[in-house]
Amino acid sequence: xxxxxxxAGILFGLYFGLVALGLNLIFGVxxxxxxxxxxxxxxxxxxxxxxxxxxxxxxxxxxxxEIVIFVLIGFPLYYLLVPRxxxxxxxxxxxxxxxxxxxxxxxxxxxxxxxxxxxxxPGTVLGDGPISLFQQTFPVAWVVSGAISLxxxxxxxxYLYRTRIGxxxxxxxxxxxxxxxxxxxxxxxxxxxFGIGIAGAAVAGVLSPFMMGSITPSMGVGITITSxxxxxxGSLGNPLGTVAGGIIYGVAxxxxxxxxxxxxxxxxxxLLIAILLVKPxxxxxRRMRNA
Amino acid sequence: MVRRTLAAFLIGAFVALGVCGTSARxxxxxxxxKIGTLYASAGSFAAISMPVHKALLxxxxxxxxxxxxxxxxxGKKIPIKIIAYDDQSSTSTAATLYNQLITQDKVDILVSDSxxxxxxxxxxxxxxxxxxxxxxxGTGMNFxxxxxxxxxxxxxPISNLWPKNVAEFLVKDGPKLGIKRVAxxxxxxxxxxxxxxxxxxxxxxxxxxxxxxxxxxTNTSSYTVLIQTIKALNPDAVIELGYPNNDISFLRDLxxxxxxxxxxxxxxxxxxxxxxxxxxxEKGLAYxxxxxxxxVIKYKPDYGMDLDTFKAAWIxxxxxxxxxxxxxVAGYVTALVLEKTLATSESMDQMALRKAVxxxxxxxxxxxGTFMLRGDGAQIGELTPLGQIVPSGNxxxxxxxxxxxxxxxxxxxxxxx
Numbered sequence: 001x002x003x004x005x006x007x008a009g010i011l012f013g014l015y016f017g018l019v020a021l022g023l024n025l026i027f028g029v030x031x032x033x034x035x036x037x038x039x040x041x042x043x044x045x046x047x048x049x050x051x052x053x054x055x056x057x058x059x060x061x062x063x064x065x066e067i068v069i070f071v072l073i074g075f076p077l078y079y080l081l082v083p084r085x086x087x088x089x090x091x092x093x094x095x096x097x098x099x100x101x102x103x104x105x106x107x108x109x110x111x112x113x114x115x116x117x118x119x120x121x122p123g124t125v126l127g128d129g130p131i132s133l134f135q136q137t138f139p140v141a142w143v144v145s146g147a148i149s150l151x152x153x154x155x156x157x158x159y160l161y162r163t164r165i166g167x168x169x170x171x172x173x174x175x176x177x178x179x180x181x182x183x184x185x186x187x188x189x190x191x192x193x194f195g196i197g198i199a200g201a202a203v204a205g206v207l208s209p210f211m212m213g214s215i216t217p218s219m220g221v222g223i224t225i226t227s228x229x230x231x232x233x234g235s236l237g238n239p240l241g242t243v244a245g246g247i248i249y250g251v252a253x254x255x256x257x258x259x260x261x262x263x264x265x266x267x268x269x270x271l272l273i274a275i276l277l278v279k280p281x282x283x284x285x286r287r288m289r290n291a
Numbered sequence: 292m293v294r295r296t297l298a299a300f301l302i303g304a305f306v307a308l309g310v311c312g313t314s315a316r317x318x319x320x321x322x323x324x325k326i327g328t329l330y331a332s333a334g335s336f337a338a339i340s341m342p343v344h345k346a347l348l349x350x351x352x353x354x355x356x357x358x359x360x361x362x363x364x365x366g367k368k369i370p371i372k373i374i375a376y377d378d379q380s381s382t383s384t385a386a387t388l389y390n391q392l393i394t395q396d397k398v399d400i401l402v403s404d405s406x407x408x409x410x411x412x413x414x415x416x417x418x419x420x421x422x423x424x425x426x427x428x429g430t431g432m433n434f435x436x437x438x439x440x441x442x443x444x445x446x447x448p449i450s451n452l453w454p455k456n457v458a459e460f461l462v463k464d465g466p467k468l469g470i471k472r473v474a475x476x477x478x479x480x481x482x483x484x485x486x487x488x489x490x491x492x493x494x495x496x497x498x499x500x501x502x503x504x505x506x507x508x509t510n511t512s513s514y515t516v517l518i519q520t521i522k523a524l525n526p527d528a529v530i531e532l533g534y535p536n537n538d539i540s541f542l543r544d545l546x547x548x549x550x551x552x553x554x555x556x557x558x559x560x561x562x563x564x565x566x567x568x569x570x571x572x573e574k575g576l577a578y579x580x581x582x583x584x585x586x587v588i589k590y591k592p593d594y595g596m597d598l599d600t601f602k603a604a605w606i607x608x609x610x611x612x613x614x615x616x617x618x619x620v621a622g623y624v625t626a627l628v629l630e631k632t633l634a635t636s637e638s639m640d641q642m643a644l645r646k647a648v649x650x651x652x653x654x655x656x657x658x659x660g661t662f663m664l665r666g667d668g669a670q671i672g673e674l675t676p677l678g679q680i681v682p683s684g685n686x687x688x689x690x691x692x693x694x695x696x697x698x699x700x701x702x703x704x705x706x707x708x
Contacts, residue, residue: 001520008516107333116337117614118539120570123547130549139515139547210547212512213540214570218333218380222510254516257507261517262479265508 004136005254011138011146013250015204015211017243018149020227020234021156022200028173028237029193030082032095038223039106040070040198044205045215046114052121059121063148063206070202074195082194083187103220110217118214126210141210152203153243159196160239169193173237229268233275235282244283320365323372324633327398329388329409334380335510336406338535338566339618343405343427343446346622347373349608350630360630364638374398378409386412393420399639400425400629405618406534407431407450407481408509417441423641423648426668427625428618431481432488435669441641443648444670445628446621446659450482451489453582454530456677457556458493460694460703461528466498468705470554474503474526476517476541483509483532483558490530502526509534514544521552528554535559539570546575553706556580560680561690562617568688569614576680576688578707583678584617585659587690588698593656595627601658624659624673631655679703 023037034040047066048059085091085098127140160166168189171179180186209215226249234245249271256264275282330344331337351373354360359370374396378385385404389412392398401417402425403410410429417424424442426434430450434442447453461470473494477487484506494501502524507517511533518541521529529552531541538559545555560567561581568576589598596604601623605615613619628651636647648664653672655662663672677694681704691701 001523004519005516008519012513111333111337115613116332116341117566118338118535118570120539120543122572123543124574130547137549139544141547142515213543214536216338216536218335218337253513257511257513257516258520262506262508265510 001258003134005258006251007134007136008138008142009251009254010247011142011250012211012254013247014146014149014243015142015207015246016226016230016249017234017246018145018152018200018207019204019223020230020242020246021152021239022197022204023224023227024231024234024237024242025156025193025200025239026197027231028239029169030086030190031092031176031237032082032085033092033099033228034197035096035099035224036103036106036220037198037201037227038220038225039103039110040201040220041205041208041223042110042215042217042220043106044070044202045208045219046110046119046205046217047202048206049119049121049209049215052125059125059206059209060144063203066202066206067199070199071195074198075191077198078191078194079187082190103224107217107220114217116217118216120209120214123210139210141207145207145211148203148207149243149246152200153240156196156200156239165189165192226268229272232272232282235284238282238284241282241284248283320362320367320369321399323370324360324362324400325372325374325396325398326400326402326629327374327392327396328402329376329378329385329392329404331380331404331409332377335534335536336380336404336409338563339428340380340405340409342613342616342618343622343625344375345609345613346605346619347375347402347626349604350623350626352608353604354630360633362633362639364633364636364643378404380409382408382412385409386416389413389416393417393422400644402625402629403427403429405429405621407434407485410434411481414439414442421641423645425625425629425648428621429481430485430670432485432669433481435665435667437667439667440645443645443664443668445662446624446670446673448671448674449665449669450485451492452671452674453486453558454490454532455493455674456694457530457580458490460677461499462494462497464694464703465528468703470527470705471498472500472502472524472526473528473530474521474524475501475505475530475532476503476521477506477530477532478509478511478534478537479506480509480534483534483537486532486558490532507537509537511537512540514541515548518545518548518550522550526552528552528556530556532558535563535566539567542567542571542575542579546571551707554580554703555707556677558582560688561675561678563614564688565614565616568686573682573686573688577682578679578704580677580679580693580703582675583690583692583698584675585620586617587678587692588660588676590656590658590660592658594631595623595657598658620659624657624662627657628655628662 026034048062051057051062126144130137131143230245234241331340355370359368362369376388401422403413405428407429414434418441426444428447430447432451477483538557561584632647636643652664661672665671676692676698678690678692680688
């Protein structure tokens with residue numbers, strides 16, 4: 001059971017790394033907390049569900065389309081909300097309130113449109129039967145989700161470290177005012193990061209019916225809380241540390257389920273408290289500050 | 292002449308008194324009967340709350356179209372008005388709103404939100420304000436005590452009674468089938484936690500060995516590791532007790548992991564069959580055991596619509612926005628009990644209402660079966676038999692009723708193919 005829990009935890013953790021990736025990118029660049037992150041994920045899930053049920057399109061194709069759509073949604077949304085926030089005295093605190101409101105609006109509209117019942121996509125859409133991995137069998141959806149998470153992390157890495165825009169993004173993450181003074185178009189860079197951030201949530205959303213069993217309009221809040229715990233573990237503002245945070249969360253969750261199942265929902269909060277007490281900057285905090 | 296005049300006077304006096312009496316009674320009648328309730332449009336319990344609430348709204352629309360319901364206390368038909376607030380699945384919000392319904396809105400009748408979690412906060416509040424709580428589907432066993440006269444459970448049996456037929460099937464038919472070792476996994480909330488307690492109690496003293504007995508948080512969405520843990524113990528039967536989200540995740544992970552158990556019992560494939568078919572699929576539900584829903588048994592009601600008529604009315608009003616299932620039936624049963632209670636209660640006093648509800652016990656038969664109350668207000672009728680789902684091959688499923696023997700219409704397919 002030990003090996004199974006460990007491997008399952010890594011696969012599940014990779015997915016949660018993907019879930020939290022966008023939240024951390026947005027925080028890293030804009031220093032705002034997008035409390036509607038889980039709701040964008042939920043919308044991504046419903047997008048895949050509707051396209052699959054109405055047009056029988058494989059969710060992996062929808063995933064690619066959603067990346068484009070959500071990046072495009074992110075642009076105007078950024079210019080509508082964020083510059084005003086950053087002009088305020090306490091953008092971080094105000095972002096909590098504003099995005100909480102946005103989260104409630106999205107959830108309410110989604111409930112009106114989709115109803116409150118659970119919805120899902122058949123697990124066999126991603127492939128038949130379980131997959132054997134190191135002599136242990138796992139649902140094919142877990143392995144596919146883990147692989148997509150790795151691809152997404154790789155893409156973010158290439159974007160941040162191998163592209164010109166990524167270099168500028170890291171400059172904004174490191175010191176926003178200095179970046180501004182050197183002539184970097186901070187608003188444009190931030191808008192791109194915002195779009196990528198919510199597109200990341202949408203990608204995770206497409207996979208959520210397979211990883212979480214079902215989707216509902218109210219799933220966003222819980223997802224945002226877990227994502228927040230994951231990025232605090234990995235380090236706030238460090239997108240790549242998020243993957244490590246996700247794996248730690250996933251492995252810890254699976255061990256809790258195996259040995260102390262009743263207490264498993266305490267885990268995100270226990271990890272959050274433990275990290276804040278032991279290493280408040282997160283496991284990768286120092287590396288992030290020097291980026 | 293004098294005698295005729297006296298007789299005419301006496302008749303006139305009686306008529307006048309009668310008219311005055313009726314007028315006085317009618318004058319006291321309120322313009323509407325206020326029924327206060329909560330619903331959850333969002334959050335963990337929205338899926339079980341909205342169908343129940345929408346059934347109440349459907350009933351309100353129907354009875355008000357006919358001029359209201361007959362209220363014996365006022366001797367006339369009076370329209371009803373449902374005052375409903377959204378608790379968003381939050382118990383703290385629900386507590387505030389229950390208080391508001393009683394103290395600010397001064398409702399005549401208090402109806403709790405659906406499910407044990409959102410009912411749990413209403414129980415002490417209703418008792419404190421001496422309001423009778425019309426508990427729709429809050430079946431937690433600790434709600435019902437002999438010293439609390441302010442609660443009646445309407446549409447579901449008390450939770451610890453639910454697994455009676457499952458446990459008796461295992462105890463009586465299990466050994467013949469070779470079932471000796473049972474694993475139980477349940478969500479830690481009043482509804483399924485009480486069912487787990489009941490299940491343990493029913494198995495006491497039997498030859499069945501419970502090899503795994505663990506709870507998981509109700510928001511659990513991943514069961515793969517738990518399934519592997521159970522598989523390692525090689526049980527002959529697995530009992531999973533959860534809310535819809537739990538059952539969906541459990542059954543999907545079971546299918547996805549390729550694990551086969553000889554017998555799997557879950558709660559919601561029977562209660563919300565349409566929902567589970569949409570989310571888990573016919574293959575994932577094949578040969579699982581569950582509570583047989585009233586949609587299969589099709590009780591002939593003595594009062595209210597039968598199942599087909601109610602379902603047609605539901606689909607006409609709500610179309611695809613809310614799945615039709617057991618919770619829709621539960622909301623309608625609440626409405627029928629309220630209707631009957633008001634038609635028979637001598638006054639609107641809370642204890643008179645209680646007496647009227649208890650007067651229905653054993654006499655009211657709805658599309659959900661026979662309504663029957665225990666002295667502490669717990670529902671002990673409306674008990675659903677154990678069934679097994681058999682695939683039909685066309686995307687739909689059929690139910691075979693297995694237990695109790697008097698209701699059975701087939702034999703268990705064990706071990707599951």
